Amino acid sequence: MSDIDPELDSVFEETPSDHRSGMVAVVGRPNVGKSTLINRILGQKIAAVSPKPQTTRKRQLGIYTGEHVQILFIDTPGLHLPRHKLGEYMVKHAESALKDADVILLLHDVSQPPDRGDEHIVETLTRLRGDTPVLLALNKADVLDADKKDRYVAAHIETVKPAQAFLISALTGDGVDLLLQELIARLPFGPRYYPAEQVSEVNMRFIAAETIREKVMLYTEEEIPHATAVEIDSYRELPDQTVISGILYVERDSQKGILIGKGGSMIKRIGMEARQDLEAMTKTQVHLDLRVKVLQNWRKDARLMQRLGYNVAADER
Ligand SMILES: Nc1nc2c(ncn2[C@@H]2O[C@H](COP(=O)(O)OP(=O)(O)OP(=O)(O)O)[C@@H](O)[C@H]2O)c(=O)[nH]1
Numbered sequence: 001m002s003d004i005d006p007e008l009d010s011v012f013e014e015t016p017s018d019h020r021s022g023m024v025a026v027v028g029r030p031n032v033g034k035s036t037l038i039n040r041i042l043g044q045k046i047a048a049v050s051p052k053p054q055t056t057r058k059r060q061l062g063i064y065t066g067e068h069v070q071i072l073f074i075d076t077p078g079l080h081l082p083r084h085k086l087g088e089y090m091v092k093h094a095e096s097a098l099k100d101a102d103v104i105l106l107l108h109d110v111s112q113p114p115d116r117g118d119e120h121i122v123e124t125l126t127r128l129r130g131d132t133p134v135l136l137a138l139n140k141a142d143v144l145d146a147d148k149k150d151r152y153v154a155a156h157i158e159t160v161k162p163a164q165a166f167l168i169s170a171l172t173g174d175g176v177d178l179l180l181q182e183l184i185a186r187l188p189f190g191p192r193y194y195p196a197e198q199v200s201e202v203n204m205r206f207i208a209a210e211t212i213r214e215k216v217m218l219y220t221e222e223e224i225p226h227a228t229a230v231e232i233d234s235y236r237e238l239p240d241q242t243v244i245s246g247i248l249y250v251e252r253d254s255q256k257g258i259l260i261g262k263g264g265s266m267i268k269r270i271g272m273e274a275r276q277d278l279e280a281m282t283k284t285q286v287h288l289d290l291r292v293k294v295l296q297n298w299r300k301d302a303r304l305m306q307r308l309g310y311n312v313a314a315d316e317r
């Protein structure tokens with residue numbers, strides 16, 4: 001057997017000499033729009049998005065390929081002060097991305113003035129970034145009041161002191177092209193690591209689980225979105241249909257009742273919305289069967305977390 005994968009070899013061969021590539025870690029507080037921005041740049045949805053903080057739970061690769069560039073975006077969980085093992089795991093994942101990056105893209109919500117939380121992020125960056133340049137994207141410009149604009153922009157820039165700052169809206173796309181051009185200019189020359197068509201590294205099982213979890217984040221309240229984990233126990237691709245069965249784990253009996261809803265109304269809604277998204281993604285008919293189970297306090301138990309795909313030991317880098 002040859003050491004060189006002939007397909008991989010041909011991918012590298014096509015790379016022109018002025019080709020740039022590298023890793024951009026997208027970091028910031030929860031809910032600032034990191035996943036929305038990556039979905040926007042890639043032109044398709046690879047990451048779960050919701051109005052609730054702490055939607056993203058682990059690092060996730062998003063691959064942007066142009067004729068002369070390949071950017072490996074790392075979507076990260078929001079940096080926050082953890083209250084349980086899952087939170088610690090999430091922050092660890094975000095922090096590890098900083099160490100691997102060629103460029104750090106820090107997102108702030110510019111519609112709010114900077115506060116103590118933003119300063120905490122800057123302290124984390126100072127501690128971990130080494131010599132890596134930090135670009136600041138001031139996101140949610142679409143909801144920034146005109147009379148506050150100059151003041152808030154200046155205050156955020158003063159807090160971070162980035163190499164460069166950009167006013168953008170991940171939601172509308174305003175300012176995103178300019179930001180992308182600057183990110184590209186800052187990457188080193190290097191090969192195309194992944195085939196041009198590939199936008200992420202995760203498999204359909206993970207995407208199915210995240211799609212279901214996103215609906216839980218969207219439609220449930222208080223602790224439930226954060227206390228839910230999704231496990232796909234069966235994923236079968238038949239000629240023109242996909243049969244998926246998933247288990248939603250919560251931490252307590254009371255949460256189970258709410259997640260199921262009156263007469264099953266909540267779990268039915270989650271299932272229906274997730275099924276529609278998955279049908280669009282797989283371009284097949286999808287049969288989705290969901291059950292809800294209790295795993296007492298799984299967010300505080302490293303072993304249970306590991307079972308649910310939050311593998312603390314193996315993911316540490
Ligand atoms: N108005 C406005 N809303 C935005 C913008 N970008 C993101 N949002 C909204 O902000 C919320 C959070 O977006 P996410 O992309 O999930 O944020 P995140 O930073 O990935 O959050 P975590 O994964 O929890 O850390 C969602 O409701 C988005 O629709 C923007 O540019 N303008």
Ligand SMILES: [Mg+2]
Nearest residue numbers: 034035055056
């Ligand atoms: Mg996110």
